[in-house]
Amino acid sequence: MSTIAFIGLGIMGAPMAGHLVDAGHTVVGYNRSQGAIDTLVSRGGKGATSVADAVAEAEVVITMVPDSPDVLGVALGEDGIYANAKPGTLHIDMSTIRPDVAVQLAEAGSERGIRVIDAPVSGGEAGAKEAILSIMVGGADDDVAAATPYLEVVGKTIVHVGPAGSGQTVKAANQLIVAGNYELVAEAIVLLRAYGVDAEAGLKALAGGLAGSTVLNRKGASMLAGDFKPGFRIDLHHKDMGIILESARAKGVAIPLGSVTAQLIGSLRAQGDGGLDHSALLRGVERLSGQEVSGS
Template sequence: MTSPSDTTVAFIGLGIMGGHMAANLVKAGYDVIGYNRSPGKVEALVEAGGRGASSVAEAVKGADVIITMVPDSPDVEDVAEGEGGIFANAKSGAVWVDCSTIRPDVSARLAEAGREAGIRVLDAPVSGGEAGAKEAKLSIMVGGEQADFDEVRPVLDAVGTTVVLVGPAGSGQTVKAANQLIVAGNYELVAEAIVFLRAYGVDTEAALKVLAGGLAGSTVLDRKGASMLAGQFAPGFRIDLHHKDMGIIIDSARAKGVTIPMGALAAQLINALRAQGDGGLDHSALLRGVERLSGQKVSGE
């Protein structure tokens, strides 16, 4: 791939994650043209030095690399297919990198449809939350062809620090499902630990500090421990989206006959939190669910 200044990147989906990712590509010197259903997000990219588009078709026309970051499988399919989509409007040979988190089978199908349309496709979901997107420190798990991965690696390196090809089309989404399984369990156990510590009158801030330095340490503790203690749950990644991801995990595990009892429990706890009206909060709000079950004052209320 040529230098960043000679590479046009179309970025579709400028939300909590996508907006920061697109801005970091601008900082890295890429010519970035963005589209989002909410015009304000496009305006923010323009203010950061990018260009704006009024449609998917306009954004992808002439782009060398196309990146999508939208909520769910149907959204990705809508962006890719149809008269106004990527396949009908992108130039032949362009590389489409889907950073959304969707079903692995949908990614594999779209990769095949892309080949038929002359578009090379990589599924490349990310992990790291809003902070990782803002700091360009995302972990990116990629499925697709080695040659296509090698070509767009510099683009991905501009938004992430751990960028790994994990297998053929759909593999990135499978690894992301495993990631979300681990993250859900981690958040739930951190939440339970906080409630447990508080019940015994322990200095929870000091407790989390020492826990983070031992085998119990995790990125969840490092990035979210303080905000959980403070009852701050502004969404970096919403419960609603993690609920969607847990559905992908449950369905995918069932399809292969894999038993995930802890994952199934985490999925039910996340579902319960949505039913209680917390779907728009950050997934660290699992703390609120544990507090309710324990009959304690609910953080943030």
């Protein structure tokens, strides 16, 4: 069993840290809000007063924070991981950030004797709670092998996809597909309803054929019910679409459908829906169609 510092106890991080506690590890958690730390402690973990405090005795550090600047802050700051962790510590960044920032972290960690891998996840809140996340991993072979036992506690599908930054590139591709899938499911729901079709029955039929997807299976019913409690917020998917557009532009890759979807997500956010689940793309289609908006 290992001592693990877990930085970022939000919607995804909290259940992941809890699974590591349940597996028998000593988990020292830190979060900007004290309530999340208290919840981890009540589950059997320990609390820290700062990032430096959390990582001081850790063999493994896991970060699960919102964006590239957040990871850079907790990793490179004076109170951060690389200035305070012991040489040889393994840093597993499970946030979704820019691929070039993941490479920057790996290089900075190497200079301090810290082993760094990028291991972003897919599966949302439900996947985190059920410990069935898909994890796409970038980094050196030995470091990925060392991280795998911890990743197996929180995930079901763990794939080493290449060197540092590769995990984040695959995650960008994941977010591109997921965004497009949500948008098309939303459009299908609005179309079904416009023709008076039983939308629940219609989605059941669609889920059994080539149109079937995890989005349909996990979110179809809640979309029909107008339940957009956030498992993954529009605000965060908006951030991810920015990563996708920037990454595609850097390599001269055309993503026409992705670009349109990014605009639709940005529009939804501008209309005040940024705190809702990304399945709330349904609300955007309803507005464009002049229909009553779900969940309002």
